[in-house]
Amino acid sequence: xxxxxxxxxxxxxxxxxxxxxxxxxxxxxxxxxxxxxxxxxxxxxxxxxxxxxxxxxxxxxxxxxxxxxxxxxxxxxxxxxxxxxxxxxxxxxxxxxxxxxxxxxxxxxxxxxxxxxxxxxxxxxxxxxxxxxxxxxxxxxxxxxxxx
Numbered sequence: 420x421x422x423x424x425x426x427x428x429x430x431x432x433x434x435x436x437x438x439x440x441x442x443x444x445x446x447x448x449x450x451x452x453x454x455x456x457x458x459x460x461x462x463x464x465x466x467x468x469x470x471x472x473x474x475x476x477x478x479x480x481x482x483x484x485x486x487x488x489x490x491x492x493x494x495x496x497x498x499x500x501x502x503x504x505x506x507x508x509x510x511x512x513x514x515x516x517x518x519x520x521x522x523x524x525x526x527x528x529x530x531x532x533x534x535x536x537x538x539x540x541x542x543x544x545x546x547x548x549x550x551x552x553x554x555x556x557x558x559x560x561x562x563x564x565x566x567x
Contacts, residue, residue: 440565442477443503443532445517449477450532453520455497456486458530463521474498499530501561506531507541510557513564526550 457464466480470487481487501509508516522535533542
């Protein structure tokens with residue numbers, strides 16, 4: 420009985436952690452199915468359905484088995500900031516906005532994704548308006564909106 424109760428609490432704790440952040444899973448995967456490890460190698464590569472894992476309730480695709488293994492070894496290192504939503508929109512509007520997975524920045528070891536459509540490339544705005552100040556605003560806004 421004791422083990423059953425412990426198992427239920429463990430399952431509930433894992434479920435609650437898995438749901439503590441709303442990840443942008445457009446197309447069923449974080450980063451629209453792009454390989455989050457590849458960004459750290461300087462390329463935005465589409466993931467392959469052969470190399471898939473789930474972490475914190477969200478699915479991730481990878482371009483290679485090597486990148487999948489890197490992610491599994493240290494997943495938190497590769498998670499995009501703000502659940503994979505547009506960093507600029509989180510900073511300036513406190514809103515979750517979809518991204519273009521090929522528009523990104525790795526800064527201080529963290530992955531930031533951005534909206535980019537037509538003449539609206541929010542990475543350009545992010546860079547022009549001081550990323551350091553915008554990160555502070557985005558971090559604060561994310562605390563309010565991350566579970567919504």
